[in-house]
Amino acid sequence: MADTIVKPPTEEDISRAEMLDLYRLMLRIRRFEESVYRKFHEAKIGGYLHRYDGQEALVAGIIPQLQLPHDKVLCTYRDHAHAIACGTTAREVMAELMGRATGCALGKGGSMHLIDPDRGFLGGDGIVGGPIPVSVGVGFALKYTGTNNVCVCYFGDGAMNQGGVHESLNMVGLFKLPVLYILENNRYAMGTALGRSTGQPDFILKANAHGIAGEVVDGMNVLTMREAANRALAHIRETGEAYFLDVECYRFVGHGIGDDNVGGQKLYRTDEEVEEWRRRDPLIQIIRDLKERGYISEEQIEAIEAEIKVEVEDSIVFAEASPEPPLDSLYEHVFSE
């Protein structure tokens, strides 16, 4: 892994209110994911479950910088955080996870297919590498219609070994399309470590090979992430050309529900490694930075926790009280009118 080349911003770069917002968003995501995990084990949520714990800075550092809904966001099946960051309410997300009619996809999508086009969120995608070909078209359309908007496309390190990703990056480089690629490089493609899935882990080299500039970013620090995202977005809006951020990050929990227990993860990574990365927890870092600047008190920390607990509990009550989709909606939405 190359050294991080983006320096953390100085105090003048970000206001207290903005820093508190970043903290609040990351904590909302963390607490939401924890409650989702609980509800999954209560059998209130079905299917697969992929949590974002540890990677919160990748959405908090980027999505609030966008001009939603005019900018567009695409991501993978690990998508709860992206929906929340785009402004989809906890209620709408939780209801979708519980398969309710009040969910953001009316109960038709579930965990891997959260979506909220009214807020610029074009959805999670259940197929590894799946959103990248779609991003070519979204970027093309933003350019075609003469906007200055950007498509932000998230994907994982495992996706870099999918053929369609390279076809697509080549086309984006060729056509010079306004797409910001965010490689959520959490070092494991499911249970396969980077070194076991590619002979060339320098992903910037691969982006460059397709005519796309990029850099490596520390994704464990939200301020660093935000700084890099802002520069990348400015570059794209100015030049109209794509940019690629290889974001160093780590998921603190398993790939999914299949390896959420520590035993499952021990097949491919050590407790020590997880512990080492947990010391770089983006929430620990933002709290440290807020305190260092005198931006937050213990009382405020408690108040934010309490406020988020209310929001998450409310989403659960709302979702559990919501009706299931009516059976006569089974054949609805196969086609648009």
Place this chain on the structure above:
Amino acid sequence: MAKMRYLQALRLAMTEEMERDPNVFIMGEEVGQYQGTYRVTEGLLNKFGDKRVVDTPISEIGIAGMATGAAMVGLRPVAEFMTWSFAMSAMDQLVNHAAKITYMSGGRIKCPVVFRGPAGVGTQLSAQHSHSLEAWFAHTPGFKVAMPATPEDAKGLLKTAIRDNNPVIFMEHAGLYGSSGEVSEDPDFTVPFGVAAVRREGKDISLIAYSKGVAMSLKAAEILEKDGISAEVIDLRTLVPLDMDTVVASIRKTHRAVVIQEEWRNAGFAAELATRIYEQAFDEMDAPIQRVAGADVPMPYAKNLERAAIPTEHDIVAAARRALS
């Protein structure tokens, strides 16, 4: 009305729709500077410029994804596959993305995209370039599937496809590109989806076909007429939506049917058609439905073997005679 070839009718449909709606654009391999592998898009680059006639690399996954993504945010792409044989590389983007995004989003996203190109067999292109894969797409909820048999339908169905708010699989037949017929020059002329055409009226047996099978069926009907057999020929035009009303009305009249497809026999569209006839009109049938289809083999190269693998009007005549015996 003007007499024109099937491929010119397709071009006219695209030209008119691009003039009507600035969100319509064309993309694919060799569609611009090369003027189209089969010349379907000839002249369009000069007329509309490279913003709206986009030459892509040979990247079918990228093509399918680009068209899908552009449609998801409001454009109306007409993406050409050089042949439908090459679309197999793109199946994940087609099936798992284009066909499903509307349903997965609870109807919140529309995906108005046309995937078009030639299918069909019969010119010694051998195994990897000779296909008719309509059953795969008709099998997948979320696609509409159109297969024009005449120049006029080529124009009218393609215009409907471009105006439709859903992904449309538009399968042309390479063997029909040069066929001629009268075509409306009215820019408001369209052919609706889900309305089959009775191409020839008859009372003894229904020959139900689509794409090139329609011309074969009409030839078969002429041969049968010499024996005093009156065959009705139905052109389905679109497989999804499927106009069973016209099919069943014909069965009520003739009580016998031959279903015709060019694709592989096993698990093909004709099997679906026959089952639906049995489900909806079993009591009307005086004989088992006969099926005419391609041989279940990868297409051989040698001319004699290829000929033996492809259905012809003589197979339709033989099937009709079986049904009437």
